[in-house]
Amino acid sequence: MAATTGEKARLLDLVTSVLELVRDGQRKPDGVSRILQTIKDNPNFISQLFPLHAPVEIITSGNFxxxxxxxxxxxxxxxxxxxxxxxxxxxxxxxxxxxxxxxxxxxxxxxxxxxxxxxxxxxxxxxxxxxxxxxxxxxxxxxxxxxxxxxxxxxxxxxxxxxxxxxxxxxxxxxxxxxxxxxxxxxxxxxxxxxxxxxxxxxxxxxxxxxxxxxxxxxxxxxxxxxxxxxxxxxxxxxxxxxxxx
Structure with a gap:
């Protein structure tokens, strides 16, 4: 599904903000580069960057x-x-x-x-x-x-x-x-x-x-x-x- 104009604008704004953080020393360049490389190389980057946690804990009545x-x-x-x-x-x-x-x-x-x-x-x-x-x-x-x-x-x-x-x-x-x-x-x-x-x-x-x-x-x-x-x-x-x- 093609990205909307609003989604593209938000993406550009985020990329610009991250680059400014790297420039100002508030983010490590190597860490940002690794994430961007993963996004570039892997179409399923979301599952790689954000693996699923364990399901919500199911606890029996009385112990929550x-x-x-x-x-x-x-x-x-x-x-x-x-x-x-x-x-x-x-x-x-x-x-x-x-x-x-x-x-x-x-x-x-x-x-x-x-x-x-x-x-x-x-x-x-x-x-x-x-x-x-x-x-x-x-x-x-x-x-x-x-x-x-x-x-x-x-x-x-x-x-x-x-x-x-x-x-x-x-x-x-x-x-x-x-x-x-x-x-x-x-x-x-x-x-x-x-x-x-x-x-x-x-x-x-x-x-x-x-x-x-x-x-x-x-x-x-x-x-x-x-x-x-x-x-x-x-x-x-x-x-x-x-x-x-x-």
Whole structure:
């Protein structure tokens, strides 16, 4: 896929900035040269320069210490927010079956728009709605809270062919838009990869104006995380809920 004018301009700006850092002695020439040589020689330079980390640690219920440490690092490295481990431990972890072993931590006042804008600085993103926070949501970040979801790259297969209306009828709670974006950002930071590359997460915990249901997945054709929507009665094999315990 050909680079856009904006992408080319950003690349030239980055190259110029790096050369200025080398000139001013703030970056080592040999290190920069090795990276550039790798990019020149290897079409798959991304996997060589940024090998995948181990998958997000899957820890059984009642022992989430390593995940809390990861979230502490994530908030500081990605969001620039310093939060103590003591504070993260003070946030109630909901009781759930051991299979719900991924934590998703939401700090007070975090919004979908903020997270989307932060993600856009590090990966390509697209959205159908200008304001991702508009509408109604089962949970909002007026306080710190944690939800638990199953440790899966793809949304829950148990709920394929279920519409948002059907999910509500059987009493299953799904993720909100902001929670799904938070999990995407955390997962990408941890693994250098993306969620829902084959399927789509229906964010049934949210409703945008008009009663539509937001959805999130990785668009491989466009190499972007995309926030779209579907009708509350829409169902299909690739439309799936991620059950959330709160």
């Amino acid at each position: 210490h390593l995940q809390l440490l990861d979230w502490q690092r994530f908030f500081q490295e990605v969001r620039g927010v310093k939060v103590s481990l003591k504070h993260l431990r003070s946030i109630a972890i909901p009781q759930a079956k051991d299979e719900f072993s991924w934590l998703v931590i939401m700090l007070k006042d975090m919004t979908a728009n903020q997270i989307y804008n932060s993600m856009s600085q590090r990966m390509k993103c697209g959205k159908y709605f200008d304001n991702l926070d508009a509408g109604n949501h089962d949970r909002i970040s007026d306080h710190d809270y944690i939800i638990r979801v199953r440790p899966r790259v793809e949304a829950d297969e148990e709920f394929k062919n279920f519409s948002a209306n059907q999910i509500a009828q059987v009493g299953i709670k799904g993720m909100t838009t902001v929670e799904r974006l938070q999990l995407e950002d955390f997962y990408h930071w941890k693994t250098r990869d993306h969620l829902d590359k084959e399927n789509i997460t229906l964010c049934t915990g949210s409703r945008v104006p008009g009663g539509f249901v937001p959805d999130v997945n990785w668009h491989s054709d466009d190499d972007e995380v995309y926030v779209g929507w579907c009708g509350p009665g829409s169902a299909g094999g690739h439309l799936r809920v991620r059950e959330a315990v709160s």
